[in-house]
Amino acid sequence: MKKGWLIGLPAVLVIGMIAAMFIEVETEPPGDTRIILERTHSTYIAPPCFEHAETTNNLSETSLAKAKELHFKPESVCTTDALQPQKQSLMNLLEQKIGLGKGKWDW
Structure with a gap:
């Protein structure tokens, strides 16, 4: 050797x-990123943005991939910014x- x-x-x-x-x-963000669905408005919320989000009681938790599959939209600019590539x-x-x-x- x-x-x-x-x-x-x-x-x-x-x-x-x-x-x-x-x-x-x-x-x-990976597809399994935790997201909150606001089903009444068909939007999703990044957890750091939840406190300031406009929500009803029709909430559930899922992945980012599932939210996009359901064609939900970001609830706010906060969520859009939180999910930007880095x-x-x-x-x-x-x-x-x-x-x-x-x-x-x-x-």
């Missing part, structure tokens, strides 16, 4: 990890995917 591999592989891994801290990717480092995204970090839409 060549010694170059023993030195080269860890070096490549370290360089890759450092690069992942600086490479930014744009992510959208830029984050590749490292942060990987941490979220393996469960070591929280994402913007983990409410």
